[in-house]
Amino acid sequence: MEAVTLLLHGFAVLLTWKTLALMLVGLLLGIFVGVLPGLGGPNGVAILLPLTFTMDPTSAIVMLSCIYWGALFGGAITSILFNIPGEAWSVATTFDGYPMAQQGKAAEALTAAFTSSFIGSFVAVVLITFLAPRIASFALRFGPPEFFAVYLLTFCSFVGLGREEKHKTVISMALGLLLAAVGMDTVSGRLRMTFGFDPLLRGVNFLVAVIGLFGISEILLTMEERLALRGHAAAISLRVVLKVWRELPRYWVTLVRSSAIGCWLGITPGGAIAASFMGYNLAKRFSKNPETFGHGRIEGVFAPETAAHASGTSALLPMLALGIPGSGTAAILLGGLMVWGLNPGPLLFVEHKDFVWGLIASMYLGNVVGLIIVLTTVPIFASILRIPFAAVAPMIVVSCAIGAFAIQNAMFDVWLMLLFGVVGYVFKKIGVPLAPLTLALVLGNRSEDAFRLSMIGAGGDLGVFWSNGLVGSITTLALLLLFWPLLSRLFETAGRILRRAPAS
């Protein structure tokens, strides 16, 4: 099969000492970042991004994606040992993971978490390997109207399917799109919304915003909390690992179910949080004795971890194939692609074969190596939490500042980062979601260009978005999703009336 040949080529790209060393460094940094309180996947990737600016794109993305795997693995350590979910999607892991640790079965719980993360990601990577090239080659036929329709679908599904209050999602998204439009207009060359202020000519950089919104604001939020913690130290012995692995086949239904849920929710924007809870709840519902969940059942660790990681990984599929990120971290990786001078989208598979297949191969390798590293180094990383936050916080601030400055060598960006830090802090506290803002910032210019190019092509006729079956159905689906909350309420009412009618 073609995909297999290309994948082997990817491994060949990867297997140099330099790349392997970078992978190792990335994984260790990632676990470190994942264990630290107040930092997680997207923040870690955003802060460490500047390290990669001088590398070639392939090494850079390999290192970044390894930071991401590491952060995912690291999040499980704090959830199980300390009952502190590092990320929202680790919340479901604490339900059974922490009770297990309390019963002295921390090692089993950790092994279960790491193994199931590995399985989840692995399934998703296999899916990416075989599905992404097909979608990309299909999308090669897309013109500007089709691309605009796909962007519209992404935006609309965030508004329609998100759990937050709708007007808050709309605010976040509109703000992101507006900020993306600041600076030089790429079609006409006119300046927009700069008010004669020179540093704004370059526009608002996406990565600067992300570092502020996620990095700085997280530190402010973490300081509000009580930082005392009490947890279990644990070391994993080979015997425990083998014992858990021998039990694995017994839970194959849970693993398969959670992987499927994760892959599906990861590709559609919605994400790992929903996936982990859904995986957990379904495992509970289908279990023979659901009342034992929440008291330290190993299955209750398998289910959410597999789903969360399958979802986190498959979020990279639309990013690679279409240039549309499926999660916050994928959006940051996408921002990285642009910094390295690559143009995300289906052409990536044609023009940069080394890069794409190197990345996919690194997902396989990074997962295996990551699993081995976390299994052997848990005690060291758990003790990182002994480092006082007063020492960690200023270092994170410095890394954020370095990151923000390095992107465009501009001091203005560091101030902007600070401003975004405050905005992120306030938004998080009043419940305005940040993911739509991030997504809008990174896709803003591309979606506007697609819109205007299709308008120019069609002579200003909006009918172009329904001009053929493909683009028409995507646009219609987008509008349906946008009004989904209204429609579903309408259907419910209609259903109730219909059901009542024969009874009366």
Add this chain to the structure above:
Amino acid sequence: MAAIESEIVVDDPDAPSGTSAPVTSTRSVEAVVYVVLLALALLLGFDNWRSGMGWAKDGPQSGYMPFYLCVILAGASLWGLARIVVLRRVSSKPFVTRDQLRRVLQVFVPTFVFVALVQVLGIYVASLLLVAGFMRFIGRIAWWKSLLTSVVFALIMFVTFEIAFDVIMPKGPIEALFGF
């Protein structure tokens, strides 16, 4: 198996107490945010209207998309404001308590000073001061530990970015002394 099971305990004597008085409610902060966003939408909307928000022969003018985005932003903010004022649907739980605000400012103010110092002293010296100062005065960690940590940290940063990865960073008079 020997007793590998031991506890990791980290204390936080300075933690914000649960009984601290609230400074302001989430409701009022939310209202202020909506007003600010509304003002922003008006300002940006005006700028886009000025640069042309109409429809030229070859499609939308450059202000077209942003202008309607401003309209959407203003609409959503008004909706949020109306929900607070008219429907009173938003919970009035505290936005931040006095203790929490103190802790947040303990991070924010040093960060602000740090960014200002970067412009004068360069990022490496400024980060040395930030780490040392923060650990000593806010973390109340021993002087020698704070200094040692900050010096080692600044040096690692310098070696990583300046020497190994060749990333240009703002530098000040002290780096110039050493010929960088």
